[in-house]
Amino acid sequence: MIKTRFTEMLGIKHPIMLAGMNWITTPKLVASVCNAGGLGIFASAAYSPEETRKHIREIRKLTNKPFGINQILIGPGAKENIDVAIEEKVPIINYSLGKPWFIDQVHAYGGKVMGTIAIARHAVRAAQLGCDMLAVTGHEAAAHGDVATSMVLIPLVASQVKIPLIAAGGFYDGRGLAAALVLGADAISMGTRFILTQESLVHDNFKQLCLMATEQDTLYSDVFDGMPGRALKSPGAEAMMKKGFSLLQSVKSALEVKRMLNLPLWKFIGLSWSMLKSKEGKGLLIQARSATGAISHLKAINEGDEKEGFLFAGQSVGGIHDIPTCKEVVERIVDEAEKRLKAVGKNVSA
Ligand SMILES: Cc1cc2nc3c(=O)[nH]c(=O)nc-3n(C[C@H](O)[C@H](O)[C@H](O)COP(=O)(O)O)c2cc1C
Structure with missing residues (x-):
């Protein structure tokens, strides 16, 4: 057993988190990680408020353990999805981008x-605002890590804030968990490792591509959804890099996402305007490009379309060689970390 501030604060068994991943973190995947003793996070940004509520209730049917939702705070549906999560008293609300206005409301029900x-600067700000813990994302991560690697970022943040840290980016085994704890984190969060599990719905074509990939086989660029992010090197991802950004395609995709999220035109325009003014969002352009990315991402996840689809994946993909259950992943990592920490400890003398 590895006890940390993270496991103590949430009352869970293991310092392991399933990172929120749009469309991938289904209620089944989330609940499997929770039932294995970790923390499962459901990404809600791709869903309407009604769908978000349905998925939250579905998770509760599959597990009685704590779980969370992940919501990007800029873009359509963010406020409504956060409202639903608060109404449903979701134990953990994990946000990215934007300023959280709801911290007191979440604390009021014990969330x-x-x-x-x-x-690092953003970590200090988030702690000052009243966050209870932070997911600290390194450059190795799938999707939106920034320029600092986990090796540099975790100890830096650990020395600047006092709240529990969950290290994300580059973690896939017990050695990584042991290292993260030593660097000052209280848990690890993994996306790519949990994509490659029995419970993950990602199409087998992309699971196989991931299994064949080395640590060199990811691409870091803003062509995927408008923000610098890391994806698996695949024919579709390479084609996107070559083609660059098409404004026409992005506008078409933004309208498609408006349809998927069931947004009335006035609301879509209003949200687009608020994004245009937002510091983080860089406006309509990001929204349009993000919509294009969403459609290609779905082609990979659902159809396994290697030519037109792309999949966000981290450098950790190079170290993952099997497709176990979530329970096996969690138990194997904790077991290996315990052994590593004990073995290293034995060689330390005063
Ligand atoms: C396919 C995929 C989709 C993702 N979608 C989201 C998302 O919707 N919101 C988010 O905050 N992070 C998202 N991420 C990033 C993860 O939350 C996490 O930071 C990352 O997976 C950690 O790096 P790792 O994959 O090396 O473990 C996604 C990652 C992947 C692999």
Whole structure:
């Protein structure tokens, strides 16, 4: 057993978190990680408030353990999804981008707020605002890590804030968990490792591509959804890099996402305007590009389309060689970390 501030604060068994991943963190995947003793996070940004509520209730049917939702705070549906999560008293609200306005409301029902940061300065700000814990994302991560690697970022943040830290980016085994704890984190969060599990719905074509990939086989660029992010090197991802950004395609995709999220036109325009003014969002352009990315991402996840789809994946993909259950992943990592920490400890003398 590894006890940390993270396991104590949440009353869970293991310092392991399933990172929120749009469309991938289904109620089944979330509940599997919770039932294995970790913390499962459901990404809600791709869903309407009604769908978010349905998925939250579905998770509760599958597990009685604490779980969380992950919501990007800029863009359509963010406020409504946070409102639903608060109404449903979701134990952990994990946000990224934007300023959390809901911390007191979450604390009022006993919930916890987890900020996601990739820059040390943002960690200090999030702690000052009242966040209970932080997911600290390194450059190795799938999707939106910034320029600092986990090796540099975790100890830096650990020396600047006092709240529990969850290290994300580059973690996939017990050696990584042991290292993260030593660097000052209280848990690890993993996306890529949990994509490669029995319970993950990602199409087998992409699971196989991931299994064949080395640590060199990811691409870091803003072509995928408008913000610098890391994806698996695949024919579709390479084609996107070559083609660059198409404004026409992005506007078409933004309208498609408006349809998927069931947004009335006035609301879509209003949200687009508020994003245009937002510091973090860089406006309509990000929204349009993010919509294009969403459609290609779905092609990979659902259809396994290697030519037109792309999948966010981290450098950790190079160290993952099997497709176990979530329970096996969690138990194997904790077991290996315990052994590593004990073995290293034995060689330390005063
Ligand atoms: C396919 C995929 C989709 C993701 N979608 C989201 C998301 O919707 N929101 C978010 O905050 N992070 C998202 N991420 C990033 C993860 O939350 C996490 O930071 C990252 O997976 C950690 O790096 P790792 O994959 O090396 O473990 C996604 C990651 C992947 C692999």
